[in-house]
Amino acid sequence: MENFVSRITMLNVLLGLFLTLSGFHFPKQVEALGINYGQVGNNLPPPERVLDLLHSLRLTKARIYDTNPQILTAFANSNIELIVTVENQMLPTLTDPNQAFQWVATHIKPYFPATNITGIAVGNEVFTGGDTSLVSYLVPALVSIHNALVRFGLDQFIRVSTPSSLAVLEESFPPSAGRFRVELTRIMPQFLQFLSATRAPFWMNAYPYFAYKSDPNNISLDYVLFNPNTGVVDPYTNLHYDNMLYAQVDAIIFAMAKMGYGGVEVGVSETGWPSRGDPNENGATLENAAVYNGNLLRRQVRREGTPLRPQTGLEVYMFALFNEDMKPGPTSERNYGLLEPDGTMAYNIGLYVDSRTNEVKP
Ligand SMILES: *[C@@H]1O[C@H](CO)[C@@H](O)[C@H](O)[C@H]1NC(C)=O
Numbered sequence: 001m002e003n004f005v006s007r008i009t010m011l012n013v014l015l016g017l018f019l020t021l022s023g024f025h026f027p028k029q030v031e032a033l034g035i036n037y038g039q040v041g042n043n044l045p046p047p048e049r050v051l052d053l054l055h056s057l058r059l060t061k062a063r064i065y066d067t068n069p070q071i072l073t074a075f076a077n078s079n080i081e082l083i084v085t086v087e088n089q090m091l092p093t094l095t096d097p098n099q100a101f102q103w104v105a106t107h108i109k110p111y112f113p114a115t116n117i118t119g120i121a122v123g124n125e126v127f128t129g130g131d132t133s134l135v136s137y138l139v140p141a142l143v144s145i146h147n148a149l150v151r152f153g154l155d156q157f158i159r160v161s162t163p164s165s166l167a168v169l170e171e172s173f174p175p176s177a178g179r180f181r182v183e184l185t186r187i188m189p190q191f192l193q194f195l196s197a198t199r200a201p202f203w204m205n206a207y208p209y210f211a212y213k214s215d216p217n218n219i220s221l222d223y224v225l226f227n228p229n230t231g232v233v234d235p236y237t238n239l240h241y242d243n244m245l246y247a248q249v250d251a252i253i254f255a256m257a258k259m260g261y262g263g264v265e266v267g268v269s270e271t272g273w274p275s276r277g278d279p280n281e282n283g284a285t286l287e288n289a290a291v292y293n294g295n296l297l298r299r300q301v302r303r304e305g306t307p308l309r310p311q312t313g314l315e316v317y318m319f320a321l322f323n324e325d326m327k328p329g330p331t332s333e334r335n336y337g338l339l340e341p342d343g344t345m346a347y348n349i350g351l352y353v354d355s356r357t358n359e360v361k362p
Pocket residue numbers: 079081113116118
């Protein structure tokens with residue numbers, strides 16, 4: 001283990017140097033791929049520098065977990081499309097149409113269109129969060145914020161939704177068995193009706209890592225890492241799944257369809273793999289993180305859809321841009337970053353673009 005890690009680190013340093021010289025970046029074509037720019041660290045670079053880092057990675061989509069004015073200002077007149085977040089504790093206030101109007105007037109309107117805000121995440125994982133009282137405020141807050149955007153003429157540019165964890169599902173496997181938790185059967189149709197009427201996506205935070213971590217003996221590492229493997233066939237649809245992320249996305253689509261909303265788009269608002277963990281956190285290694293994110297990127301280059309919607313490229317936001325040292329919880333929580341706070345790659349994801357031909361190379 002020790003040897004292995006130091007070997008990877010050494011390789012990483014060498015590749016890092018080589019890739020810097022050869023102009024490492026994500027391929028231009030990866031339009032569907034975004035990244036979550038979390039800020040729970042005391043050593044993160046200023047937003048202006050973050051913008052440079054996003055440019056050098058050739059990423060054009062990012063999500064932040066608030067409406068930090070410094071970031072909104074720094075990202076003006078850049079090519080970055082930004083999703084901002086309404087903090088969970090704001091939901092009760094923002095159910096009031098006047099408060100929602102004020103919120104949009106002060107947090108969105110002054111920055112748009114110079115800063116290309118394309119989405120507002122209203123809360124994060126509210127359906128399954130610790131504070132169950134927030135659930136009843138969610139749909140009214142979504143509606144109020146959307147209506148405020150309409151009044152400003154911004155609704156055709158800015159989508160409003162909320163990211164959900166996979167725990168909204170009672171059943172997720174096989175994907176055709178996907179259905180929402182019983183507690184959510186009253187609220188979910190209202191939420192889906194809102195998404196359908198406003199043509200906003202269902203955003204899910206999906207972490208095959210968690211499934212592997214809790215049951216490493218039964219779950220194939222290759223299946224969760226997008227490596228070649230025999231995969232599984234859904235006995236009801238005969239669709240073949242070679243990775244868990246796509247199975248999770250399709251399980252959400254089936255759950256929505258059972259409520260009459262099978263046409264709503266699904267996007268992955270967060271997915272990732274930690275490069276370090278505590279001794280009991282199975283699978284949290286540099287190598288697995290590099291393989292997961294590298295394979296995901298390869299599929300994004302090919303604009304892959306899921307087996308259920310093969311023609312629709314899946315929009316994915318990786319978690320996360322930086323390792324965030326102030327995050328509470330197990331070691332893995334502070335080690336999801338593609339980058340160290342100093343801007344160097346936390347690991348190499350094994351892809352680069354030939355700067356002459358612009359070809360993606362493994
Ligand atoms: C903002 O993003 C949208 C969505 O991709 C795009 O259509 C639009 O051209 C962008 N606006 C600017 C000013 O770049």
